[in-house]
Amino acid sequence: AQSVSQHNHHVILSEAASLELGCNYSYGGTVNLFWYVQYPGQHLQLLLKYFSGDPLVKGIKGFEAEFIKSKFSFNLRKPSVQWSDTAEYFCAVGLVTGGFKTIFGAGTRLFVKA
Amino acid sequence: EAGVAQSPRYKIIEKRQSVAFWCNPISGHATLYWYQQILGQGPKLLIQFQNNGVVDDSQLPKDRFSAERLKGVDSTLKIQPAKLEDSAVYLCASSWVGLNTEAFFGQGTRLTVV
Numbered sequence: 001a002q003s004v005s006q007h008n009h010h011v012i013l014s015e016a017a018s019l020e021l022g023c024n025y026s027y028g029g030t031v032n033l034f035w036y037v038q039y040p041g042q043h044l045q046l047l048l049k050y051f052s053g054d055p056l057v058k059g060i061k062g063f064e065a066e067f068i069k070s071k072f073s074f075n076l077r078k079p080s081v082q083w084s085d086t087a088e089y090f091c092a093v094g095l096v097t098g099g100f101k102t103i104f105g106a107g108t109r110l111f112v113k114a
Numbered sequence: 115e116a117g118v119a120q121s122p123r124y125k126i127i128e129k130r131q132s133v134a135f136w137c138n139p140i141s142g143h144a145t146l147y148w149y150q151q152i153l154g155q156g157p158k159l160l161i162q163f164q165n166n167g168v169v170d171d172s173q174l175p176k177d178r179f180s181a182e183r184l185k186g187v188d189s190t191l192k193i194q195p196a197k198l199e200d201s202a203v204y205l206c207a208s209s210w211v212g213l214n215t216e217a218f219f220g221q222g223t224r225l226t227v228v
Contacts, residue, residue, distance in 0.1 A: 104156035
């Protein structure tokens with residue numbers, strides 16, 4: 001069965017620290033890859049996406065992610081986090097199995113200390 | 115561009131009662147999703163529509179959950195009768211059809227079953 005694994009459920013960082021959140025998926029076919037963010041009290045918003053082409057994609061607010069096909073991974077990175085990055089981050093995979101559907105990971109809750 | 119609208123924002127019911135949630139997707143989006151997000155978990159797809167047809171309802175507990183999108187625009191999700199374990203946030207999302215699209219999410223309805 002298709003699945004998405006996020007390696008860390010909770011991450012605590014100090015401001016200016018670097019961030020890397022892991023994401024692996026299990027599916028051998030063509031995929032679209034997404035990172036969504038949910039700030040406290042707000043709805044899910046798209047942070048960045050990969051459809052094809054350059055495997056290093058840049059998103060909003062200084063985030064980037066790298067698709068490594070051989071590792072079935074799509075890790076999220078940011079060189080220097082800010083207090084305002086405190087949120088929950090969800091990796092998601094879009095795939096075609098009959099129809100097209102999007103599967104989410106369990107999420108990583110990031111807390112950035114000021 | 116108006117976003118995905120959901121109502122109500124919050125609902126508290128007793129177990130064995132029924133409840134309904136409403137969603138109005140972004141104009142022109144043929145694909146509509148209902149997700150269930152239990153506290154501490156990622157969103158789980160319950161049902162996916164393309165226009166007024168069901169694409170995927172494999173994870174919908176059909177003995178108690180039902181959903182419709184009669185005119186291919188707005189949608190309702192119903193739970194009858196509710197159980198304690200149905201307490202969750204119910205998210206509606208919409209997108210253009212097919213691969214290489216992203217889902218846009220509403221604010222969600224937080225359901226508490228007591």
